[in-house]
Amino acid sequence: MSTQPKSQHKTPIIADSSTVVVQTSSGKIRGYIHRDIHTFKGIPYGEARRFMPAEKPVAWEGIRSCLCYGPTCPTTQAPEFSDELEFAFQPNRGYRVDEQCLTLNLWSTNTAVHAKMPVMVWLHGGGFANGSAIEFPSQDGENLAQNGEVVLVSLNHRLNVLGFLDLSAYGTKYKHSANVGAVDMVMALEWLHENIANFGGDPGNVTIFGQSGGGSKVMCLMNAPSAKGLFHKAIVQSGTYPNHFTDKHISQKVSTALLEELKLGPGQVQALETMPYEQLANAGTKALEKVQASMQPDEVPALGLEWNPVMDDFLPYQIGSPAANAFSAVIPLLVGSVKNEFVPFEMDLRKVTEEDAQFMLQEKYGDQKAAYKNALQKAYPEAKKASELIDVDLLYRPLVIHFANQKYTAGDAPVYTYLFTWQSPVMDNSLGAVHCMDLPFVFDNIALCEQMTGGGKEAYILAERISQAWVHFARTGNPNHNLLPNWPAYTPENGAVMIFDNVCILKNHHDKALMQIAIRAKSRK
Incomplete structure (x- = not known):
């Protein structure tokens, strides 16, 4: 039952070196207990080089501390709030920003393998360009885990130009670059499928849910063959837009415009891999604007051309197509x-x-x-x-x-x-x-x-x-x-x-x- 918070708890925090330790596929991790909730933050589920699909984290020796949130993905396009909206939303911009942001957070009332609680995986908003799992205090998972007896998970993944720049025209090396930010989410679901039982969760009962851009991410995963079987129910909150994956001919125009903005030729694409993020991101923003200006009015999405998933081998079906509807029919x-x-x-x-x-x-x-x-x-x-x-x-x-x-x-x-x-x-x-x-x-x-x-x-x-x-x-x-x-x-x-x-x-x-x-x-x- 939902109640106003109590001012006192007998043991509000347990954060010693041995009580809250769980084995994962990469090594042991240590969390803490608050109000009877086992909490782990900043768990690495993948590692990635720029524009490349993520790989599993390198295994570690000993016990890894997972007490604090991991880094958030860099962004240059976060919306500005007025004083009143800043007060109302209380946004958290993240204490650390890093491209190595593939981490997840987990709250559970019971880490026994036999618990088999439903798993709820939160995908944050901000479109596919902004936001993070810690952006708003509303996204803290402790109460939902406690009052719902579920395992609550939230995650960060690559965004904007880092996650959705289509460089596939410049060699097989970049074949998957257009959707690596979405592939990250699939990797997180794979990590959960392999490890969630050790946190009391049921890998056979996973719900993905998200609001705004997070809802769009839910729709994206409902259309991704590689995510099939990794989740079983879906919740979309104010997230039915955008309802169209970017066509390849548009996404490749954006990458061409980005190279032109940086005065780089097709043979110099590799320079993007080590370029300072701000320089790359600003060129990406200008490229989106340039391509949008060249589109017919009826081609431009209602909210403008943005970083979005792209139709390719990862997303072979357009949202709303008969094939797409059939693919996710059982969810x-x-x-x-x-x-x-x-x-x-x-x-x-x-x-x-x-x-x-x-x-x-x-x-x-x-x-x-x-x-x-x-x-x-x-x-x-x-x-x-x-x-x-x-x-x-x-x-x-x-x-x-x-x-x-x-x-x-x-x-x-x-x-x-x-x-x-x-x-x-x-x-x-x-x-x-x-x-x-x-x-x-x-x-x-x-x-x-x-x-x-x-x-x-x-x-x-x-x-x-x-x-x-x-x-x-x-x-x-x-x-x-x-x-x-x-x-x-x-x-x-x-x-x-x-x-x-x-x-x-x-x-x-x-x-x-x-x-x-x-x-x-x-x-x-």
Whole structure:
């Protein structure tokens, strides 16, 4: 049961040299116990040279200390937060940045081999360019491991130009460079398959889950033949975009533009292997911009050309293709989004007047403005303020429905959908259900995220309901439990969606008309 944190524990920390020692395939590691949770941080699951597929870590003698988080992947594109958002999100940029960042973190209540607890593997957000497993306090795994009796794992992997620069046109040496960041994740799953039983986990019951870019990584692994059998359930949180792997002809244009930016010829590609990261990354950013400028408007992704996985031998199927749907058909899926997503980032909702809202609606929907307002009122009858006319996310929610329909068509495993609508009370209610607001609830980390959630009683109650739904899904492939209304699997006919709010309720097609109007408006642009 989710409770507010206790101020005292009889033995809050055990961190001696012998109590928490576990054997792995590379050697013994030492962690610590906090609140009865066995915790290991910075466990190496691979080693890699720049642009090369990772290899298993070199075995070590003795006992390796794994008490602190490992390094995070370098990045030059992290978004800037305003003072208020910095306060709310409390981001951690990482105490150490290094290209050798292939480490994972693990929380478990029981490291006995016979425990066979469900394993939940967290893939962090930030697209495929930014972020880390320690970026936000909401991602700490201790509470979910303790309250859910699961083994919780998070990991770092290569990002941006280090993980997704396609140099395959410059020799077989670089054949796999376009997706080494995603191959890293497969290596982490392989490490878990080999070692997780020693931490109390069941290698036959692994759930991968992620939010935003982490959700996209889940979709990526659902399409990767080399990951088949390494996980058994999937959860995608606000992560159904991007929903298209980069085509090879685009990814190779980016590498060509990068070499031109650095004034290097095709025979000088090897210089990229030792070039300072900042120089390489800045050239990569300019190359993306240059290639995007040369693309037709309908070719450019909604959020612009970014570092993303590339279609090649590692990812032979495009997302949504019949082959892709068939490939992951047996994987139960839980997928959803939050009500406001990026809108609170894009504007200060406290300053939106009635005139502002009406102008924006007219600009976007034209003669469909009245129909939009009627559909919005049907979907969200509680909406009263001017800002609530324009704060509903219309990017991720339609993609959730589209992805759920595809999953249903595959037919071999259930899909469940949700919508997180709970409104944060902090900052004069201006955050709403912003992108990432669901994380403290999924991880049952309200106490660590009071600046974001307010830390009130209602937040704790909802966190228990949501985190237990995730745990039940990880255990059985079904998120139902006794603190929620009955939650049937989604079908295109029933449109079943669990609304997560102070009162959780199951609705059917509640926003269908709204989504149809939004999709039509987008197609007219």
